[in-house]
Each structure stands twice: as structure tokens, then as C-alpha cells.
Amino acid sequence: MKSYGQYCALARGLDVIGDRWLLLIVRELLVGPRRFGELRHGLPGIASNLLSERLRAMQDNGLVVKADDRYRLTGRGEDLREVVSAVGGWAAPLMDRMAEGDAFRGHWLALPVADLFPGVDPGRPELTVEVRCDDEPVTLRSAAGRVTMRPGRAAAPDLVLTGPPDAAFGLLAHRIDPAEARARGLAVTGDAGLLDGLRPDPRGARSTHGELGERTS
Numbered sequence: 001m002k003s004y005g006q007y008c009a010l011a012r013g014l015d016v017i018g019d020r021w022l023l024l025i026v027r028e029l030l031v032g033p034r035r036f037g038e039l040r041h042g043l044p045g046i047a048s049n050l051l052s053e054r055l056r057a058m059q060d061n062g063l064v065v066k067a068d069d070r071y072r073l074t075g076r077g078e079d080l081r082e083v084v085s086a087v088g089g090w091a092a093p094l095m096d097r098m099a100e101g102d103a104f105r106g107h108w109l110a111l112p113v114a115d116l117f118p119g120v121d122p123g124r125p126e127l128t129v130e131v132r133c134d135d136e137p138v139t140l141r142s143a144a145g146r147v148t149m150r151p152g153r154a155a156a157p158d159l160v161l162t163g164p165p166d167a168a169f170g171l172l173a174h175r176i177d178p179a180e181a182r183a184r185g186l187a188v189t190g191d192a193g194l195l196d197g198l199r200p201d202p203r204g205a206r207s208t209h210g211e212l213g214e215r216t217s
Contacts, residue, residue, distance in 0.1 A: 016061050017080065021046055021054055023087065026063075026073065026080045031107055033070035044103040085115060096175075098166045106136030109169060110149040113140060116173055116200040117147035125197040129172075130157040133165040140172070142198060159190035173200055 004011040017023060021043065028034055028042040039051060055071060058064040063077035073080075088111060098104070109131060117124070127142040130153055139154040140147065161168045163186035170176040171186065178192040 016063075017083070019054060019057065021050065022058065023080070023084060025051075025054055025058065026077065027084055027108075027111065029064065029071060029073045029077065030081060030084065031110070033067075033072040035070055039071065042105055042107070044105075084111070088112070089115065096166070096170075098164065104134055104165050106131070106134050106138045107151055109133070109138055109165065112169060113147065113149045113172065117142075117198060118201055120145040121199065123197070123199065125194070127159070127194055127198065128154045128157045129159045129161065129195070130154040131168050131172075132160065132162040133168055147198065157190070159188070159192065159194055162187040162189070171195065172198075 003015045006012075017026075024043055025039065028039055034042070036051070036055075039055075040046065040048065043051065055064060055066075058077070059066065062074055063080070064071050065074055066072075122145045124142045124145050124147065127140075129140040131138050131140060136151065137153050138149055138151055139157070140149045141154075161171065161181075163181075164184055167176070167181045167184035167186035170184075171178065171181040171188075171192065172195065174195070176184070178188055181192075182188060
């Protein structure tokens with residue numbers, strides 16, 4: 001990427017992270033280390049040669065390292081977590097409905113969920129919710145006051161949400177009620193009222209991105 005050539009923190013930052021696809025690569029690596037093919041799967045639409053180019057640039061800039069055939073974020077790369085969250089929060093008004101032809105991957109839901117339910121809230125109930133919006137189900141777990149989301153099915157979910165991701169997220173965020181979620185095509189197996197106890201953060205409920213998974217070292 002050509003430098004802006006400006007002695008300005010924003011310009012200097014964009015010299016490093018302003019390339020198309022770069023922050024989406026960061027989004028994928030916030031989950032944890034990923035092989036090249038796993039990154040391709042999580043970045044529908046990117047060409048292999050462009051992904052290789054971006055990864056090389058990220059390595060050159062100290063954002064990514066490669067070990068055991070996997071790419072992972074460095075500490076400097078992990079610091080972009082807040083940038084990803086801020087951009088997603090700013091874009092929240094654009095996310096009410098999916099557009100026709102939008103791609104989706106199940107693990108993308110973990111980004112907004114972390115913003116919805118940050119930190120530890122002792123008032124949160126024990127709850128397991130399986131979310132099936134594509135062929136990559138994810139499981140939301142509320143335990144000991146903390147809400148996490150991981151890839152994969154739940155052994156014995158209290159609630160299962162199956163259908164469009166915008167309806168599933170809208171219900172989790174308390175943006176829409178169960179009746180509207182069902183009207184949008186979401187199948188709800190179990191008592192949707194259980195979600196009331198999760199008490200989403202009002203600020204996070206306006207955001208669609210946030211912390212994903214555990215920090216990697």
C-alpha cells in the first residue's frame with residue numbers, strides 16, 4: 001500500500017492497516033491461529049494470491065507470525081481487537097437486516113456476542129444456547145456470570161435458534177421479540193424467555209463486533 005506520507009497518527013496507522021481485507025483477516029485470527037485454507041473459508045470473496053499478499057504484509061509489519069502451518073496474531077496484532085470492535089460498533093445501524101447475497105459464517109456471531117455480554121455479571125443465569133444459522137453451528141454458554149461463544153454444537157442446549165443470522169442476533173440482542181424473530185424465519189426450540197436473564201449491555205446491543213474468543217499470546 002502506498003503511504004499517505006503524512007506525519008499523523010491516523011495516516012500512519014492506515015499505512016499499515018488500511019488495505020482492503022486486512023481488518024477482516026484480523027477478525028478471523030482473533031478466533032485463534034488459522035491455516036491458510038481456514039482463512040480462505042472465513043473470507044468469502046478473497047483471491048488466494050491477494051490473501052497471500054496481505055499475510056506477507058502483515059508479517060512484515062509485525063502483526064502476524066506463521067508457525068506450524070498456522071498464522072496467528074502477535075501482541076501488536078491483538079491490539080487491533082479494539083479497532084475491530086470500534087468499527088463494528090460504528091457500523092451497527094447498518095446491520096439490522098442482511099442484504100440479499102450477503103455471505104455469512106457462524107463464527108462471525110461471536111464478535112457481536114462479546115460486545116453484548118461483556119465481563120462478568122453474577123446475575124446472569126446458567127444457560128446454553130445453540131445457534132444454527134448455516135452449516136457451522138455455534139454455542140453460546142452463560143456460566144459463572146460470563147458469556148462465551150464457541151464453534152460447534154451443544155450436548156444438551158436449553159434453547160436452539162435456527163434460521164437467519166440477523167434474526168438470531170436480533171433476538172439475542174433484545175432488538176426484536178420472539179414473535180418478530182419467528183416472522184423473520186427463525187425457529188425457536190425451547191423457551192426464548194430464558195434469554196431475558198442474560199441482560200445485554202445497552203451499549204453492546206448497539207454494536208455488532210467485539211472481542212472474539214480468548215486472547216492469544
